[in-house]
Amino acid sequence: MHQATIKPPRTMLESFKSYPEGTLVQLINNQIIMPAAPLDIHQLVLGDIFLELTMFVKKNNLGQTRVALYDVFLSNRSVFQPDLCFIANENLHKIEKNGLHGAPDLVIELLSPGTSKYELDDKKDAYERFEVKEYFIVEPATKRTEHFWLVNGEFEKQDSTVGIINSKLIDCQITF
Numbered sequence: 001m002h003q004a005t006i007k008p009p010r011t012m013l014e015s016f017k018s019y020p021e022g023t024l025v026q027l028i029n030n031q032i033i034m035p036a037a038p039l040d041i042h043q044l045v046l047g048d049i050f051l052e053l054t055m056f057v058k059k060n061n062l063g064q065t066r067v068a069l070y071d072v073f074l075s076n077r078s079v080f081q082p083d084l085c086f087i088a089n090e091n092l093h094k095i096e097k098n099g100l101h102g103a104p105d106l107v108i109e110l111l112s113p114g115t116s117k118y119e120l121d122d123k124k125d126a127y128e129r130f131e132v133k134e135y136f137i138v139e140p141a142t143k144r145t146e147h148f149w150l151v152n153g154e155f156e157k158q159d160s161t162v163g164i165i166n167s168k169l170i171d172c173q174i175t176f
Contacts, residue, residue: 013076022069027079028122035114042110045140046083048176049108049165053084056172063088063105064095071099074130080123084108086170103130106169110138124148128155134169143176 016027026033038046046067054065065086072080085104087095094102107127109119119137127135128150135148135155143163148155159166165174 011076013079016079024069024081026081026118027077028118028126030077033115033118035112038110038112039140041140042112045138045143045176046110049138049174050084052174052176053086053108053165053172056174057086057170060170061089062086062170063092066100066104072104073099073101074103074126078126078130080126082107082123083110088169103127103132105132106134106136106167107132108136108138108165110140112140124155128153134167136165136167138165 012027012030012032015032016025019025024035024037026035050065050067057063057065063086065084068081068083070081070085072082072085074080082104084107085100086106087100088105091102091105094100109123111119124135124137131150131153133150135150137146137148138144145161145163145165147158147160147166149158149168150156158168163176165176167174
């Protein structure tokens with residue numbers, strides 16, 4: 001009788017792809033990261049931002065939005081699940097069956113106790129390197145928002161606000 005041989009994953013990307021659909025897992029700098037589920041305030045603020053942004057994008061036919069859990073394949077070493085991202089019409093071709101292959105145009109990340117280091121450092125650096133045009137970091141409890149805009153391949157800090165996202169890319173103000 002012939003026995004099937006199961007080959008173990010050879011790369012971290014293969015390991016990442018072996019997790020079941022819907023698993024909260026990211027590949028950050030070639031490391032598998034499995035944070036705890038977000039807190040309720042995180043989900044509440046994310047829902048408010050997503051709703052407003054999605055309505056604006058649809059109304060103005062600008063592209064599409066995605067909310068976590070959604071895989072964004074930046075490279076073989078970096079596959080993120082941003083809280084929220086926007087893909088402009090001219091980049092919709094990057095969307096494949098298993099997620100986005102390439103950088104979104106805009107990313108919004110909400111800080112969580114277990115992932116703040118990644119949003120503030122590793123993921124921010126990767127978003128900059130892969131040329132995400134606009135990046136927002138939101139602290140859900142205080143609604144403090146940091147805004148970064150890509151200029152000549154580097155993020156420049158823009159405004160800091162509370163409860164407001166001012167997107168230069170899509171010329172939109174979101175209040176949450």
